Amino acid sequence: MFALSSGRPPAAVSIIRVSGPGAHGAGRRLAGSLPDVRIAALRTLRDEAGGRLDDALVLRFDRPASSTGEDIVEFHCHGGRAVVDAVLSALAEIEGLRPAHPGEFTRRAFENGRIDLTEAEGLADLIEAETEFQRKSALAMAEGGLKRQIEQWQKRVLILSAQAEAAIDYAEDDDVGTDPTLAKECFELARELGEWLGRPRIEPLKDGVRVVIAGPPNAGKSSLINAIAGQERAIVTDIPGTTRDQIEVPLSLGGIPILLTDTAGLRESDDTIERIGINRARSLVEGADVLLWLGETKEAPGHSRRILVHPRADLAERATAPEGSLAVSSVTGAGLDELLARTSELAASLLPDEGAIALNRRQAAHVAEAQGALEAAAATNEFVFAAENVRAARVAFDRLTGRAGMEDVLDSLFGRFCLGK
Numbered sequence: 364m365f366a367l368s369s370g371r372p373p374a375a376v377s378i379i380r381v382s383g384p385g386a387h388g389a390g391r392r393l394a395g396s397l398p399d400v401r402i403a404a405l406r407t408l409r410d411e412a413g414g415r416l417d418d419a420l421v422l423r424f425d426r427p428a429s430s431t432g433e434d435i436v437e438f439h440c441h442g443g444r445a446v447v448d449a450v451l452s453a454l455a456e457i458e459g460l461r462p463a464h465p466g467e468f469t470r471r472a473f474e475n476g477r478i479d480l481t482e483a484e485g486l487a488d489l490i491e492a493e494t495e496f497q498r499k500s501a502l503a504m505a506e507g508g509l510k511r512q513i514e515q516w517q518k519r520v521l522i523l524s525a526q527a528e529a530a531i532d533y534a535e536d537d538d539v540g541t542d543p544t545l546a547k548e549c550f551e552l553a554r555e556l557g558e559w560l561g562r563p564r565i566e567p568l569k570d571g572v573r574v575v576i577a578g579p580p581n582a583g584k585s586s587l588i589n590a591i592a593g594q595e596r597a598i599v600t601d602i603p604g605t606t607r608d609q610i611e612v613p614l615s616l617g618g619i620p621i622l623l624t625d626t627a628g629l630r631e632s633d634d635t636i637e638r639i640g641i642n643r644a645r646s647l648v649e650g651a652d653v654l655l656w657l658g659e660t661k662e663a664p665g666h667s668r669r670i671l672v673h674p675r676a677d678l679a680e681r682a683t684a685p686e687g688s689l690a691v692s693s694v695t696g697a698g699l700d701e702l703l704a705r706t707s708e709l710a711a712s713l714l715p716d717e718g719a720i721a722l723n724r725r726q727a728a729h730v731a732e733a734q735g736a737l738e739a740a741a742a743t744n745e746f747v748f749a750a751e752n753v754r755a756a757r758v759a760f761d762r763l764t765g766r767a768g769m770e771d772v773l774d775s776l777f778g779r780f781c782l783g784k
């Protein structure tokens with residue numbers, strides 16, 4: 364299979380990669396001969412009829428020492444659209460070669476055991492990374508930070524598995540009791556997994572921390588989002604119930620990604636459209652990471668990270684903010700810096716430390732699965748049930764890394780534990 368691996372032409376240089384058993388043959392067909400492995404060399408690429416396609420740098424990798432684990436040839440061509448099309452067409456002519464599916468190079472790397480699922484996820488995030496923060500976090504995942512941690516968990520779970528199985532084998536039928544070390548280690552591992560689950564996740568880093576502006580109609584919510592965005596994003600009128608659809612403004616506060624959302628004013632309404640907007644506003648408030656509340660303090664929804672805002676503070680009748688409320692004016696800009704500072708402080712607490720491994724939703728689900736199973740294993744005094752749950756934890760870790768086969772698991776299980784003793 365082959366594909367253009369670099370960005371969309373025209374570009375200075377375009378890289379076309381070929382991976383699989385036919386890669387070297389294809390390289391020779393186009394380039395005449397291949398350079399030594401991992402040594403770039405200049406070649407004239409030609410089509411079947413001998414017509415010149417381009418002068419390109421050619422690179423060759425021999426399996427398994429390549430990014431996919433297969434033979435690879437790379438053509439570093441001039442990045443013109445017609446050049447790239449011509450080389451891709453010449454490759455398509457070659458028997459047994461076909462264009463790659465999206466993500467297929469990474470998929471092959473996974474299938475050939477070069478990377479596990481968490482590394483593949485890290486690579487996907489790395490390619491999408493737009494900020495330094497995102498890049499460092501994705502790179503930590505892509506270079507195996509989580510994979511190594513899971514391998515350590517797997518080792519411990521294998522020993523537990525062996526202990527539990529051995530206990531079943533050797534327990535007298537009527538002598539099934541607890542193994543305090545087994546229960547203790549299950550408990551300890553479950554606790555450690557719980558600690559990981561309690562850490563900040565990757566989603567706020569990727570999608571932005573969800574900061575929701577909410578409050579009654581006409582409070583000045585849309586004016587506030589416009590003032591923060593520095594442009595007229597939301598419609599502002601003195602008619603209560605102006606905003607219906609949510610309005611989202613992505614911003615970066617000192618490097619912290621924020622998704623700021625304006626919502627419909629909360630009130631009882633007979634207007635069908637407004638009511639739909641209000642329902643959306645309510646669920647946005649519920650899902651908010653940080654809530655900016657522009658209403659009365661006593662009406663404020665309970666939220667663990669909320670800032671009470673006293674808007675329109677430039678008006679004489681609103682000159683004094685109630686205790687605990689931050690006076691803000693979208694007209695004069697007063698209080699905005701303080702509001703943003705407090706917002707980014709709350710938002711920062713939801714983000715992983717720079718370069719730290721942060722679980723994504725899928726990974727966290729499997730970690731939670733393993734945690735639950737180990738807790739159950741720790742709580743029981745039935746070896747059979749304990750063994751079953753330890754096995755479930757093992758499966759959860761295998762799902763986490765995307766590993767399906769159990770052969771190596773069994774090998775290391777029996778290699779570690781001498782059942783004949």
Ligand SMILES: Nc1nc2c(c(=O)[nH]1)N(C=O)[C@@H](CNc1ccc(C(=O)N[C@@H](CCC(=O)O)C(=O)O)cc1)CN2
Nearest residue numbers: 368378380422424427428429430431432437468477486
């Ligand atoms: N030209 C080019 N640049 C690229 C890539 C590529 O495929 N081509 N990559 C595409 O993702 C990234 C580099 N990733 C790579 C990952 C592994 C191997 C590799 O050959 N691994 C072997 C040998 C390792 C070694 O020599 O240390 C191995 O793991 O066995 C190569 C590139 C970014 N830059």
Ligand SMILES: Nc1nc2c(ncn2[C@@H]2O[C@H](COP(=O)(O)OP(=O)(O)OP(=O)(O)O)[C@@H](O)[C@H]2O)c(=O)[nH]1
Nearest residue numbers: 580581582583584585586601604605606628675693
């Ligand atoms: N003086 C003053 N007026 C403001 C300020 N913020 C908003 N207003 C006015 O208050 C009225 C309502 O403002 P909006 O921003 O539309 O209020 P809202 O909370 O979005 O209202 P709904 O979308 O209806 O829920 C408008 O007439 C604004 O011009 C402010 O800081 N100072």
Ligand SMILES: [Mg+2]
Nearest residue numbers: 584585605606
């Ligand atoms: Mg509004």
